[in-house]
Amino acid sequence: MVNPDTATKPNAGNSNPAAPDSMEDRRGMNTRKLEVRDLSVHYSGNTVLSEVTLDVWENEIFGIIGPANAGKTSFLKCINRMNTFTDNMEVGGQILFSGMDIHQLKNVYALRSRIGVVFPLPVGLPLTIYENVALAPRLKGISDKTELNIIVERCLTRAALWDEVKDRLNSLGSLLSGGQQQRLTIARALSQDPDLLMLDEFSIAVDPVTTMRIEEVLKELRSEMTIILVTNLVQQARRLADRTAFFLDGKCVEVGETEALFEGNVEDPRTRDYIEGKFG
Amino acid sequence: MERTSPAQPTAAEFDRRNLDWYIDKLVQILVFIGGISAIVFIIGIFAFVTIEGAGFLLDDFSFKEFFLSPFWEPSDEDAPEYGILALVAGTASVTGLAMIVAIPFSLGAAIFIGEFATGRTRESLKVLVELLAAIPSVVWGFIGLTIMNPLIIDLFDVPVGLNVLNAGVILGLMAAPIMTSIAEDALKAVPDRYREAAEALGATQWEVIFKTVLPAAKNGLLGAVLLGVGRGFGETMAVLMATGHSVNIPDSLFDPVRALTATIAAELGETAVGSDHYQVLFTIGIFLFLVTFVINLTADLIVRGIRDQ
Amino acid sequence: MFEETELIARNKRIQGLYRTLLMMVTILLVLPVLVILATLVYKGGSIISMEFLFTDPVDGMTAGGIFPALFGTVWLVTLALLISVPLGVAAAIYLSEYAANNWFTRLINLAIINLAGVPSIVHALFGVGAFVIFFKFGTSILAASMTLAIMTLPVVIVATKESLQSVPYAFREACWNMGATRWQTVRRIVLPNAVSGILTGVILEVSRTTGETAPIMFTGAAFFLPFLPESIFDQTMALSLHLFVVATQVPGVPDALPYGVALVLISMVLLMNSLSIAFRIYLRNQKKW
Known part of the structure; x- marks a missing residue:
């Protein structure tokens, strides 16, 4: 098995060192985690996303709000190249991840292993709870039992699930309750040790108490990774996101500081209408 | 040279093709070979059977004699004649009777199992149908020989019970289970809202079935019948043992006949490799292959048609 | 009213x-x-007795047991499985996990359907033309087993594909999202949850293969052999063909003998089938998600 941490050569340079570095977009010491340029998505002729251009910074929570069919989920799929697994999905434009053009990658699996994803509906894999969380490390070639134990406990704890399942780590993850499965999914995403975590309407199948607990977890995680939070609850975006993008009908209408948007400081009136609940 | 904090990984650090990447590619190639094997085999079957029959096909093949002559006299040393008309008649008569037996039975059973039976009854019936489908054709032939034969002699007062009737019934019983399964699938494919809509209009269950479900499932049912025909057409051992195996264009159910498949099975062992007779048997094989190919293709198109709707 | x-x-x-x-x-x-x-x-x-099962036929097959036929059938079926199961499982994994939804995949599916529909005697002709003559295996266990394997390949493919596809797509997506390759996903999630379904299909194939007669008649099975095969290039007796022979080709066979052979054959086949069905019902009740 290949250990990704060994045989690492000193920095051989980004594949795209020429990324523009206009100072006015930089905030503090942060750099761009994700640069999306003119992204478009078509499903067998139907346009679901067009001309999306935005940046996501390191260590921020980036919220994406918008009504159903705005193209939010397709957007996430493009970022970790899951479009290659979807029939008839055509992607145009450019996405840079840590400065690398993701369509030029030699090993797309390595990209995905750096991006944790949480779905609207929780998916507990038909493995034990332990193995659900140990799977990603195992895929990377970690097989040392003590190391795995540490990872499993840490990730389950961070996902606020450890106390509930620590006595039955060998029962099936797919048979947990919905809320528990969603936290298991988060633990699994964390077990990848990702630098980007993408959550797609994670609270749909989760009770409010669990939602609040997960939100607390996300706030803590911000210091370690970048988070993209797609949500159908505008207030959730307000609670968590540093910046928020508003998607509508396959277009990114605008991106702004969350507080500014919610205070009505918008460029496009539709953003305000959506935030105020006039449609959606 | 080990970095502990991957806080800002660069392309060179993780965009490397590792062992798992290569294993995945390798597996992809291996399973692809498995996938195309089916195509290779189908082409191979056609190619090899054609090659073995080629000599006859190119030199002596006369469409008129082959298909229209009722005389199958391969062992006539002076003037062997290779007409398959009687053999086609044998196969057709047996298959035709088999369908007359199998269609009502399999359709009835499919309706009962799919629409009326519930719970344990339904499960047991399905298991029995499956077991029926599993009985090997040589055992069916043996049944024709040992059970049906004396039964037909007794019932109809005929001298020999190995004939169209015997083989047709046997073949019908053989084809019925597979037809039942496919017909039941076709019924299952009819959306429940059809049934609910008809029931909401006050139709009784049998009205729902006969006026709504059956018409909606008719393509699938047709596909089931076609597959049954294909089955009967290609069946070998049972018709070899139960038809009486004599070259004959039948006038009645009680005439013995001989089928295309059975002819190959009975005579291939006695022919010299490469002889005319040997090549003619392979030519019959090509004919069988093409006919079943067309039948299966048609059935598949029809069945797929309903699935795609 | x-x-x-x-x-x-x-x-x-x-x-x-x-x-x-x-x-x-x-x-x-x-x-x-x-x-x-x-x-x-x-x-x-x-x-039926132990003696019937484990002794050779004697007196021109009018008496004695069926051991060489039983032995030969086991040989033929085992070898056919060794060929068709890896090939069939690979094909099913390709179709279910790797193949795109395009004309080529449809072509493969069409080939599988037709492979299942080709008459058994045509498979026999193919076996003779390809394995016995072209590849020069002669009439041998190998030629017969390969013919059987190709004939029953669709059974394995269809059963395997079905059980692979009964594993929900969401599990695959979850794995892929974690950076698993297709193969890692198949090996760690899909196969472990499909293996019992595949086994059901394999048992079904054993049952089918055991009963087939026409494909082995000219490729490797002999009417009567006074000895057991020693290698895969020998001919062998087989139970299904033995039934045909004692029922139609040999004069003076006592009544009970062919019935006995038929009973052994059908018992083996139905036993395998019942096992497969029971296994399937058991699996249906073992919900893992």
Whole structure:
């Protein structure tokens, strides 16, 4: 098995060192985690996303709000190249991840292993709870039992699930309750040790108490990774996101500081209408 | 040279093709070979059977004699004649009777199992149908020989019970289970809202079935019948043992006949490799292959048609 | 009001009539299984003994046991499985996990359907042309097994594909999102949850292969051999062909003998099938998600 941490050569340079570095977009010491340029998505002729251009910074929570069919989920799929697994999905434009053009990658699996994803509906894999969380490390070639134990406990704890399942780590993850499965999914995403975590309407199948607990977890995680939070609850975006993008009908209408948007400081009136609940 | 904090990984650090990447590619190639094997085999079957029959096909093949002559006299040393008309008649008569037996039975059973039976009854019936489908054709032939034969002699007062009737019934019983399964699938494919809509209009269950479900499932049912025909057409051992195996264009159910498949099975062992007779048997094989190919293709198109709707 | 109830009662009667009629048709359809089994047991049961199973036929196959045939069938089936299971599972994994939804995949599916529909005697001709003559295996266990393997390949492919596809797509997506390759996903999630379904299909294939007669008649099975095969290039006797031979080709066979052979054959086949069915029902009750 290949250990990704060994045989690492000193920095051989980004594949795209020429990324523009206009100072006015930089905030503090942060750099761009994700640069999306003119992204478009078509499903067998139907346009679901067009001309999306935005940046996501390191260590921020980036919220994406918008009504159903705005193209939010397709957007996430493009970022970790899951479009290659979807029939008839055509992607145009450019996405840079840590400065690398993701369509030029030699090993797309390595990209995905750096991006944790949480779905609207929780998916507990038909493995034990332990193995659900140990799977990603195992895929990377970690097989040392003590190391795995540490990872499993840490990730389950961070996902606020450890106390509930620590006595039955060998029962099936797919048979947990919905809320528990969603936290298991988060633990699994964390077990990848990702630098980007993408959550797609994670609270749909989760009770409010669990939602609040997960939100607390996300706030803590911000210091370690970048988070993209797609949500159908505008207030959730307000609670968590540093910046928020508003998607509508396959277009990114605008991106702004969350507080500014919610205070009505918008460029496009539709953003305000959506935030105020006039449609959606 | 080990970095502990991957806080800002660069392309060179993780965009490397590792062992798992290569294993995945390798597996992809291996399973692809498995996938195309089916195509290779189908082409191979056609190619090899054609090659073995080629000599006859190119030199002596006369469409008129082959298909229209009722005389199958391969062992006539002076003037062997290779007409398959009687053999086609044998196969057709047996298959035709088999369908007359199998269609009502399999359709009835499919309706009962799919629409009326519930719970344990339904499960047991399905298991029995499956077991029926599993009985090997040589055992069916043996049944024709040992059970049906004396039964037909007794019932109809005929001298020999190995004939169209015997083989047709046997073949019908053989084809019925597979037809039942496919017909039941076709019924299952009819959306429940059809049934609910008809029931909401006050139709009784049998009205729902006969006026709504059956018409909606008719393509699938047709596909089931076609597959049954294909089955009967290609069946070998049972018709070899139960038809009486004599070259004959039948006038009645009680005439013995001989089928295309059975002819190959009975005579291939006695022919010299490469002889005319040997090549003619392979030519019959090509004919069988093409006919079943067309039948299966048609059935598949029809069945797929309903699935795609 | 009165007339309405009359109508309902009439409908109920008609409904009951249809039900009874269809039930009788169904029973008539499945009855032969039981009748055949009963007849075979009644007429052939007496001859079955350890000696019958484990001794050679003697006196021109009019007496003695069926051991060489039984032995040969086991050989043929085992070898056929060794060929068709890896190939069939690979094909199913390709179709279910790797293949795109395009014309080429449809072509493969079409080939599988037709492979299943080609008459068994045509498979025999293919076996003769390809394995016996072209590849020069001669009439041998190898040629016969390969013919059987190709013939029953669709059984493995279809069963495997079905059980692979019964594993929900969401599990695959979850794995892929974690950076698993397709193969890692198949090996860690899909296969472990499909392996019992595949096994069900394999048992079914064993049953099918055991009963096949026509494909082995000219490729490797012999009417009678006074010795057991020593390698895969030898000919062998086989149970299914032995039934054909003692039932039609040999004069002076005592009545019970072919019934006994048929009983052994059908017992093996139905046993395998029942096992496969039982296994499937057991699996259906083992919900993992």
